[in-house]
Amino acid sequence: MPAPLRPLLVGDTLVRFANGMVYAFFVIVVVDFLAVGVTLPVVGRLNPDAYFGVLLAIEMAVALVVMAPMAKFAQRVGLKPVVAVGFAVYAAFPLLLVNAPANAAVLAVLFAFSGLRFAGLPAHKALIVGPAERNEGGRVVGSYYLLRNAIVIPSAALGGVLYDASPTLAFGVATAVGLLGTGYFLAFGEEFEAYA
Numbered sequence: 001m002p003a004p005l006r007p008l009l010v011g012d013t014l015v016r017f018a019n020g021m022v023y024a025f026f027v028i029v030v031v032d033f034l035a036v037g038v039t040l041p042v043v044g045r046l047n048p049d050a051y052f053g054v055l056l057a058i059e060m061a062v063a064l065v066v067m068a069p070m071a072k073f074a075q076r077v078g079l080k081p082v083v084a085v086g087f088a089v090y091a092a093f094p095l096l097l098v099n100a101p102a103n104a105a106v107l108a109v110l111f112a113f114s115g116l117r118f119a120g121l122p123a124h125k126a127l128i129v130g131p132a133e134r135n136e137g138g139r140v141v142g143s144y145y146l147l148r149n150a151i152v153i154p155s156a157a158l159g160g161v162l163y164d165a166s167p168t169l170a171f172g173v174a175t176a177v178g179l180l181g182t183g184y185f186l187a188f189g190e191e192f193e194a195y196a
Helices: 003-033 048-077 079-098 104-129 137-152 155-165 167-188
Strands: 038-040 044-046
Touching: 003 048, 003 079, 003 104, 003 137, 003 155, 003 167, 038 048, 044 048, 048 079, 048 104, 079 104, 079 167, 104 137, 155 167
Parallel strands: none
Antiparallel strands: 038 044
């Protein structure tokens, strides 16, 4: 693993660990905790279960729309700021969601905001491959994801224990861990020279 990747790996792992703590509970918060449905033109009334599907569609639509422009933007400002924005969205979303009012429009905006976390994916992948030696990109990417994903495995169990105590506690701790990862990356992460 190239040394310049360590801050990215640490920051990314903390952010993904935070997301893993509460990801499974997003649907529960929308469907049971907030119990938000909506009435849409043509479609009619959607119960909270169906509306959650609409929220995911909004999130993915925003992700698809912003990914290419953000990759272009990264060429002007560098990879690090774009990746940091994605990390910050990952970090902020849990606390925003659990404290959201039971309002369909607010949730739509929140899930649109959540779609911005995917905006940095091309830049993130470029930061991983950038410091790899020639013909070593595949090994570096594989090692990076193996380490990150192995460390994130227990996140859901920890999130479950915290959620059982209090949904607000679980989502608050997740946001704190995500912000720690984002801050670490901002403080110590390196820019890939080709983009600097």
